[in-house]
Amino acid sequence: MVSNLKEDVFIFGASRAGIECFNNTKNIHNIVGYIDNDKNKWNTTIENINVYSPDILLKYRNNRVIIASVYYKEIINQLEKMEIYNYDFEPIILKNHKMDNKIVESKRILFKKLRNIDIKSLKISDYNKRYLSEIINDAKFFLQVYSEILQSIITKINKPLDEVNFIDYGGGTGILSILAKEVGFGNVYYNDIYDVSCCDAKEIASKLGYNIKDYICGDLKQVIKYCNENKICFDCLGNFDVLEHIYNLKKFFSNIRYISENSMVLSMFTTANPYNKEIVGKLTQQHKKIEYEERVKVYGCKERDSLKAYFHIRIEIIKQYLESKSIYLDDNKIKELSNVTKGKDKNDIIRILDEFLKTNNLPDNNDKFSSNTCDPYTGNWAEHLIDFEKLISYIQKLGKINISLLPNNKEELKNSNVIAINLVM
Structure with missing residues (x-):
């Protein structure tokens, strides 16, 4: 490995993102090697740059590592377990713009x-x-x-x-x-x-x-x-x-x-x-918990946020509004109203109720992600999956x-x- 006056760096990720990182940084850094977890890539070269096992970083702790991979979180954990903290990121999203x-x-x-x-x-x-x-x-x-x-x-x-x-x-x-x-x-x-x-x-x-x-x-x-x-x-x-x-x-x-x-x-x-299926899966489960399960007040919680299940909050809002109008509906109908008003704040819930009481019509839930839900009191979405x-x-x-x-x-x-x-x- 030959150094010059430029900073010596390794690129973690011997794939397309790593090659783009090389092209973006080769004029400002001395790229001394690629690092990759794929054993099949070790001891190969990419444009005359060697690909190494992560273990080589133990020998070159002073060299900065630029992470160029969508698996950056896993790589960060890997590096920190090796007690290597001198790492940075290649801009993963803005790949066409070199960081100023x-x-x-x-x-x-x-x-x-x-x-x-x-x-x-x-x-x-x-x-x-x-x-x-x-x-x-x-x-x-x-x-x-x-x-x-x-x-x-x-x-x-x-x-x-x-x-x-x-x-x-x-x-x-x-x-x-x-x-x-x-x-x-x-x-x-x-x-x-x-x-x-x-x-x-x-x-x-x-x-x-x-x-x-x-x-x-x-x-x-x-x-x-x-x-x-x-x-x-x-x-x-x-x-x-x-x-x-x-x-x-x-x-x-x-x-x-x-x-x-x-x-x-x-x-x-x-x-x-x-667009990320893994994220959609995690947030869908999170939506269901917030929608149907009450939460316990813990250290550092946001006082503005409701702890009650959103489904039950909407039921309370609906019951209170109906009582103020001296109108009776059975529990099943109230639960139905709570379901169709998911993702609505109090003002919109009441607007939908007024329309229902006049016409007996209820809106369709045409949300692309049916699990989406928000705090009825504040309108704050629970990690809204946006169409x-x-x-x-x-x-x-x-x-x-x-x-x-x-x-x-x-x-x-x-x-x-x-x-x-x-x-x-």
């Missing part, structure tokens, strides 16, 4: 700061202490996704980065906001519907040494109000694991234009990938909008743990 050096450096700076933060000393809720701990424990993954969100925006924005108004919509702990600030986005605004998270995110940013422009608490309606009152417009919006919780996606995409002036770039990533074809068709009718899914290949979508919807509108 500034983003890579910002990600590393923030990674170190997160590793050093004392969560116990933070004056934040138990919910966000738990949430932040999860992010820090899987920091490489989260920061990689956040980086890809920002990179996706940067490649589409037609404005100097230091003049950009960015909103982290549904920001949770605010780590995406912080990374955007570190990267150099001019004005970074944080938003979340949960007032507790709005306060906690401010504390986290302060502790890490970042000044976020402002914190906007509420849903899109409140963000629109904030824009009107403060006479500002947003150039871009990003988030991770928010899309699958928005109650009315059609309404969201119809109204998002009211927070921008001309064009706006949106990059929304989610792990609720409906993206239907959603994209609706968005395209709103006007001249450039919209795409990532990965943009159906075969890659089936294997990806993350899916993204990107828009320029």
Whole structure:
């Protein structure tokens, strides 16, 4: 293995993703070898680069390992069992865009700061202490996704980065906001519907040494109000694991234009990938539990979320409404009404009830994923499996909008743990 002035790195994954990683990084790194778990590939070469067993990494611990595989979580566990922590990711989703050096450096700076933060000393809720701990424990993954969100925006924005108004919509702990600030986005605004998270995110940013422009608490309606009152417009919006919780996606995409002036770039990533059968199977089981089983209050739970089974909450709402109208229906009919109103919030449940009482008609459940369910009190979906074809068709009718899914290949979508919807509108 011959070194030069470039950083020596191994690529973990001697397959198509690994070859793409090699082509993307060969000008900035010295690729000293491929690593793969397939014994049949050991002692072979790819474009004159040797393929080795993972055991060779024990000899070259100081060399960085770039993971280029959809099995990255398993590989991370494998490396950490070998006490190898000097690993990074090839962008698995945005394969056509080389990560900007500034983003890579910002990600590393923030990674170190997160590793050093004392969560116990933070004056934040138990919910966000738990949430932040999860992010820090899987920091490489989260920061990689956040980086890809920002990179996706940067490649589409037609404005100097230091003049950009960015909103982290549904920001949770605010780590995406912080990374955007570190990267150099001019004005970074944080938003979340949960007032507790709005306060906690401010504390986290302060502790890490970042000044976020402002914190906007509420849903899109409140963000629109904030824009009107403060006479500002947003150039871009990003988030991770928010899309699958928005109650009315059609309404969201119809109204998002009211927070921008001309064009706006949106990059929304989610792990609720409906094209990945394994993910669909896991989330379907999760939906059934939340729908029919009561949950126990545990450390770090979100106070805003209901613990009762959603099916029983809808029964309570239906019974209370019927009692207020002095109307009697038998238990079987009430259970039927609860079933057909699955995935509806209280307002929509009552609207459906009124229609039923007038016409005796009930709506069909035409959801592509029949297990989908939401909290009837808040409208918060339980990891909503979205019918993206239907959603994209609706968005395209709103006007001249450039919209795409990532990965943009159906075969890659089936294997990806993350899916993204990107828009320029």
